[in-house]
Amino acid sequence: MTTYPIEIHVNGEWQRAEVTARETLLDTLRNRWNAFEVKDGCSQGDCGACTVLLDGKAVNACLTLALQANGKAVLTLRGLGTAESPHPLQKSFVEHGAIQCGFCTAGMLTSAKALLDESPDPSREQIREGISGNLCRCTGYTKIVEAVEAASVNSRE
Numbered sequence: 001m002t003t004y005p006i007e008i009h010v011n012g013e014w015q016r017a018e019v020t021a022r023e024t025l026l027d028t029l030r031n032r033w034n035a036f037e038v039k040d041g042c043s044q045g046d047c048g049a050c051t052v053l054l055d056g057k058a059v060n061a062c063l064t065l066a067l068q069a070n071g072k073a074v075l076t077l078r079g080l081g082t083a084e085s086p087h088p089l090q091k092s093f094v095e096h097g098a099i100q101c102g103f104c105t106a107g108m109l110t111s112a113k114a115l116l117d118e119s120p121d122p123s124r125e126q127i128r129e130g131i132s133g134n135l136c137r138c139t140g141y142t143k144i145v146e147a148v149e150a151a152s153v154n155s156r157e
């Protein structure tokens, strides 16, 4: 099977691999580079659990070919913040109880980051729209929307 060399800047470090034309970015991140923070919920673009930022835009890693990400920058949850130095969105999710089982959280946070990068002062409607591709079976979304709203206020202050 033909493979192609790729290099992707993942959370600030170049990673390299040989991939087939059909390999998804999700599989490359998880299976080759141990980026298990990128969740595999449905593998078909329905749940948003695999959301990462590709050159700053939120994409479903399960619908993105690894080759499409060649030479580009990927940000996953691990690149957002650390336990010692959390991103304002991460702090806000904890403070607002916007996490229950946590399966959707990495995708929610990356989608929310893309939203706030583009619209630092979003309305509640814009927040709902920004996370509309991310399913959560636990929280009912209210606390998540409140957490994103509070993070946007804190980031601006």
Ligand code: FES
Pocket (backbone or CB within 6 Å): 039, 040, 041, 042, 043, 044, 045, 046, 047, 048, 049, 050, 051, 060, 061, 062, 063
């Ligand atoms: S795993 Fe990609 S959208 Fe569900």
Ligand code: FES
Pocket (backbone or CB within 6 Å): 098, 099, 100, 101, 102, 103, 104, 105, 135, 136, 137, 138, 139
């Ligand atoms: S917290 Fe469980 S799916 Fe969202």
